[in-house]
Structure formats: structure tokens, C-alpha cells
Amino acid sequence: MRRFTLIGATALSLQPASAFAQANELVLYxxxxEEWCRAQSEAFTRETGINVLMTRKSSGETFAQIKAEEGQPRGDVWWGGTGDPHLQAxxxxxxxxxRSPLLADLQPWAVAQAETSGYKTVGIYAGALxxxxxxxxxxxxxxxxxxxxLDARFVDDIQVANPNSSGTSxxxxxxxxxxxxxxxxxxxxAQLHANISQYTQSGAAPIRAAATGETAVGIVFMHDAVAxxxxxxxIVTVAPCEGTGYEVGSMSLILGxxxxxxxxxxxxxxxxxxxQEIGATAKSFQVPSNSNAATPPEAPKLIDIKLIDYDFARFGSSEVRSALLARWDAEIGILPK
Incomplete structure (x- = not known):
């Protein structure tokens, strides 16, 4: 007989008792x-008794893995990462x-993500670039x-991730x-390339390099700089003056x-x-999607940032995303360093 803490009782009671009888293990992508992945997995196991087999990879890498496993999926849930590859998936x-019964409690941008995908993904947090x-x-x-x-003083002193592996990039x-x-x-x-010292695999790696003095600037989601x-x-966090995009971090159930x-x-x-409040305990300062969840006080205030009207449907489509990545490979990725 599994026992659930009062904290998780409401959410867990949404599932029929028969589901718990059959659920012993979960494969989580x-x-x-990494710290948030572990904290989330461990909390879920404590509350449900369901063992979590967790693999941590960047958004682009996870999309590629799920695509490679099509027809014989090994994973159950893809949790977190930028929304564009979730939409492509x-x-x-x-x-x-x-369609979770908790949809009614979510922020409009999280519900919009679900509607755009035909309810095959949903927003779990947001963060500005x-x-x-x-x-x-x-x-x-x-x-x-x-x-x-683009200033010459930053030659070889900026890091950003490779957009093929990183949802951030x-x-x-x-x-x-x-x-x-x-x-x-x-x-x-192409101009910025002269100032890039390294295209990292992980989206958050550039700001870790800036924090240790390996590079002067790291292009990341602002909450990673805040962390x-x-x-x-x-580290000083910057919301670029021209305006910037943002992510709707998402969650999807893997088919089959x-x-x-x-x-x-x-x-x-x-x-x-x-x-959703576990993120802050793991030093992750995104804005949670449940309107009843406390937003970490350290989280960048989206209302104070000049955000563009990011077209998630277009840039999360297979055609557009694939074409942009191919052009990046052909025009930027091949440039010498």
C-alpha cells in the first residue's frame, strides 16, 4: 500500500487507483x-513509490533520441527543455x-502550448533568453x-551552445x-562567430564558463545567469535592449x-x-506554469523584459526547425575557429 504525502495528494488523486496498482517504474528523459532532474525524480519516488530511471540530456539531444527510438520507445515522459522540439515531436x-485535469490551473502561455500541439505537450515553466x-x-x-x-573587445570571449543539441541556442x-x-x-x-570561443553542447554551460572566468559572456536563458x-x-544578467525571445519549457508523453x-x-x-516549486530548491529560477505555484523571488520578471511575440507554432514546426538548423550548419557551423 503506497502512502502519499499531503503535498502531493491532490495531484496524485487525479489518477484512478488501478493506475497505481500497475505502475512500478518510470523512464524519464x-x-x-541535472540537480533539478534529480530532485524532481527523487520527490516523485518518495511520494508514489514508483522508481524513476532518469536520463538527463539537452533538448535537441533528447528529441534526436526519441526520434531514433520511434516505433520502439524506451522512454515514458520527456520532461523539461524548450518547447520548440516538443512541438516538433x-x-x-x-x-x-x-489532457490533464490540472490544465485549468495553468498560465495562459502553458495552455497555449498544449493547444498548439493538439494537447501532445504542455508548458511547465517559462524563461526569457x-x-x-x-x-x-x-x-x-x-x-x-x-x-x-559584436564588439571587437569580445573576440574569442563569448560562449553559446550549438542549436542542434541545445534548445537554448x-x-x-x-x-x-x-x-x-x-x-x-x-x-x-556570422559576425558574432568571430567572438565565439566555443559552441557548447549544453545550453547552460556558457554561463558556468563565465562564472569561472573561462569566458567573459555566456548567452543563456536569464534564469541560468541568475542561478x-x-x-x-x-555574473550580471542582461535582457537585451532590442527585445528577446523566451521559452515555454514543456512536458510530453512519449507515444507507446x-x-x-x-x-x-x-x-x-x-x-x-x-x-513545480521543487525547481527553486534546486537553484532553478524559471516561472512555473501552475498559477497557484509560488514564483521564486529571484526569477527574472517577464513583465519587465521586452519580449517578442514568439511564434511557437512556426518555429516548433518540423519544416522550419529543420531548415534553420540545416542553414546554421551550412553557414555558421562550418566556419573556422
Whole structure:
């Protein structure tokens, strides 16, 4: 007989008792930070008794794995990571429709993500794109705009992830296209390339490098820069003056996964206020999607940031996302360093 804490009782009671009788294991593909992945998995196991087999990979890597496993899926739930590849997975029939009873409690942007995908994914948090710089390395004329990152003083002193592996970096690519137009965006990225020392695999890695002084600037989601500053690093977080895009971090059920009952139990639990508040305990400062969940005070205030009207349906489509990544490979990825 499983016992559930009062914290999770409401969300867990949404599933019929028969589901718990059949649910013993969950295979979780996790695309947030390692610490948050572990904390979330451990909390779920404590509350349900369901063992979680968790693998942590970036959004692009997870999409590629789910695509490779099509027809013989090994995973049950894809939790976290930017919404664009979740939408592509939905479009390509890799994930399945599910409408949680907790949808009514979610922020409009989280529900919009579900509606756009035909309810094959849902928003679990939001975060704005920006960058952070090391204030001990950048002591004069601090950058405030995207254009400032083209300055020659930053030659080989900026890091950003590769958009093929990183949802963060794909969000940057899509943001630039929406801000500037496609040809102008690729011209900007080609200029920026001279200042890039490394295209990392993980979206958060650039700000960790800035925190240790390995690089001056890391282009990341702003909450990742905030996390480094909260941890004591000399990082200043920047919301670029021209405007910026944002992510709707998402969750999807993998079509045909081996443990469907456990997957739906996780899905409902992960949308509950208590489950969404675990992120802050793991030093993740995104804005949660459940309107009843407490937003971490350290989280960047989206209302104060000049956000573009990010077209999730277009940039999460298989055609557009694949075409942009192919163009990045052909025009930016091949440039010498």
C-alpha cells in the first residue's frame, strides 16, 4: 500500500487507483539541469513509490533520441527543455495526446502550448533568453544589447551552445530570425562567430564558463545567469535592449512508452504547485506554469523584459526547425575557429 504525502495528494488523486496498482517504474528523459532532474525524480519516488530511471540530456539531444527510438520507445515522459522540439515531436507523431485535469490551473502561455500541439505537450515553466557577463572581466561599458556582443573587445570571449543539441541556442536562432529577418539574422550570427570561443553542447554551460572566468559572456536563458549570481559568481544578467525571445519549457508523453500508467501519474503530479516549486530548491529560477505555484523571488520578471511575440507554432514546426538548423550548419557551423 503506497502512502502519499499531503503535498502531493491532490495531484496524485487525479489518477484512478488501478493506475497505481500497475505502475512500478518510470523512464524519464529530463532536459533541465541535472540537480533539478534529480530532485524532481527523487520527490516523485518518495511520494508514489514508483522508481524513476532518469536520463538527463539537452533538448535537441533528447528529441534526436526519441526520434531514433520511434516505433520502439524506451522512454515514458520527456520532461523539461524548450518547447520548440516538443512541438516538433508532437507534429511528427512521437508523443501522444493527454489532457490533464490540472490544465485549468495553468498560465495562459502553458495552455497555449498544449493547444498548439493538439494537447501532445504542455508548458511547465517559462524563461526569457538573454546573457550574462562576468563583472570582473567586463568592467567598463557593460553590454546591454545584442548588438553590443559584436564588439571587437569580445573576440574569442563569448560562449553559446550549438542549436542542434541545445534548445537554448535554437531559441536564440529563432529569436534572431524573428527580430531581424532570416538573412539579417544569419549575417549577425556570422559576425558574432568571430567572438565565439566555443559552441557548447549544453545550453547552460556558457554561463558556468563565465562564472569561472573561462569566458567573459555566456548567452543563456536569464534564469541560468541568475542561478550563477545567486551562487556567488560575479555574473550580471542582461535582457537585451532590442527585445528577446523566451521559452515555454514543456512536458510530453512519449507515444507507446513502456509504462503508460506511471507516465500519466508523473504528468499530473508534475503540473501540481508543490511539484513545480521543487525547481527553486534546486537553484532553478524559471516561472512555473501552475498559477497557484509560488514564483521564486529571484526569477527574472517577464513583465519587465521586452519580449517578442514568439511564434511557437512556426518555429516548433518540423519544416522550419529543420531548415534553420540545416542553414546554421551550412553557414555558421562550418566556419573556422
Amino acid at each position: 529530463c532536459s533541465v539541469g 508532437a507534429q511528427e507523431g512521437l508523443t501522444e495526446e493527454y 538573454g546573457y550574462g557577463y562576468n563583472s570582473t572581466m567586463v568592467t567598463e561599458n557593460p553590454p546591454a544589447c545584442w548588438s553590443d556582443l 535554437y531559441t536564440m536562432l529563432a529569436t534572431m530570425v524573428q527580430l531581424m529577418g532570416e538573412d539579417e539574422a544569419f549575417a549577425y550570427l 550563477e549570481a545567486v551562487g556567488g559568481a560575479p 512508452g513502456p509504462n503508460p500508467d506511471a507516465a500519466k501519474i508523473w504528468y499530473d503530479w508534475a503540473l501540481s504547485p508543490a511539484a
